Amino acid sequence: MIKVQGLTKSFGRQQVLRGLDLEVPTGSITVIIGRSGGGKSVLLKHLIGLLHPDAGRVLVDGVEITGLRGRALDEIRQRYGVVFQGGALFDSMRCAENVAFPLREKLHLPRPEIVRRVEAALHQVGLEGMGAKYPAEISGGMRKRVAIARALVTEPEIVFFDEPTTGLDPILVNTIHHLILDLHQKFRFTAVMVSHEIPEIFEIADTVAMLHEGRIAEVGPPPAIQASSNPVVRQFIRGEPENAEGR
Ligand SMILES: Nc1ncnc2c1ncn2[C@@H]1O[C@H](COP(=O)(O)OP(=O)(O)OP(=O)(O)O)[C@@H](O)[C@H]1O
Ligand SMILES: [Mg+2]
Structure with missing residues (x-):
């Protein structure tokens, strides 16, 4: 469903992606792992169309999205749900309004339908009755769950999660992982997740892709x-310190 071919991106002199190839099968949970600063969020932003590559392409169901702008890109994005790194809730909106936002902006649904869907979405993430609170009034783990509810409320075909559990306690990490798995079983979306949760992600991923030096x-x-016998992968998943060459 999602095909990445030869994706290349530099910021100034810094080459972040160096001809990256990846295929994400429809309905799978694909988890991207790799060093902090390695380009995982940059890769995700290309998949969403927030960044444009210097070279290479991103195909979604055979449609190249890398050159799309404006309305054509919006149409593809209608099918997406996104949980940004850090959650990125609107602080001035109540939780329920945050979750309602994509229904209003993307789907233009009538109000009673929005209210019904928002309540169902908050219920799914275990936050029923919390909709009236502002993001500042709930805990970090609850904010992550609101962000997940907001990403899934439109019942998207493809969901991107950028570190949905970083900074949470181990119990919450597992709670959120199970939540994602449950929702995935219910809605069968294609998921692309960036995560540092090793070894936990091995229990929820269908496919794991290790990003290293731009590929x-x-x-x-x-x-x-x-x-894996690949030293880069072994070192990373075992959390071994870097050697003298900084590799
Ligand atoms: N808009 C931008 N302008 C300039 N440089 C950028 C921009 N976005 C990302 N970078 C650089 O690209 C590199 C990769 O960043 P990215 O956010 O993708 O890392 P990451 O793998 O997601 O790391 P982390 O695990 O810490 O979130 C970093 O060196 C970052 O400074
Ligand atoms: Mg990141």
Whole structure:
């Protein structure tokens, strides 16, 4: 469903993506791992069309989105849900208004339908009755759950999660992972997730892709990644410190 071919992106002199290839099968949960600052969020932003590559392409169901702008891009984005790194809730809006936002902006649904869907979405993430609170009035874990509810409320075909659990306690990490798995089983969306949660992500991913030096160094199902003989992958998933060359 999502195909990335030769994606290349620099910021000034810094080459972040260096001809990256990746395929994300329809209905799968694909988790992207890799070093902090390695370009995972940059990759995700290309998939969403927030960044345009210097070279290479992103195809969604065979349609190249890399050159799209304006309305054509909006149409593709209608099918997306996005949980940004840090949640990115609107602080001046109540939680329910945050969740309602894509229904109003993207789907232009009538009010009673919006209210019904927002209540259902908050219920799904275990936050029923919290809709009237502002983001500043709830905990970090609850904010993440509101962000997930907002991403899923439109019942998107494809959902992007950029570190949905970073900074949460271990119980909440598992709670959010199970929430994502439950919702995935219900709605069968295609998920692309960036995560640092090792080893937890091996339990929810269908496919794990390791980003290293601007390319996917290895991709495969969790058991293959866990048993990988690639030193880059082994070092990363074991959390071994860098050696003298800084690799
Ligand atoms: N808009 C931008 N302008 C300039 N440089 C950028 C921009 N966006 C990202 N970068 C640079 O690209 C590199 C990769 O950033 P990115 O946010 O993708 O890392 P990451 O892999 O998501 O890291 P983390 O795990 O810490 O979130 C960083 O060095 C960052 O400074
Ligand atoms: Mg990031």
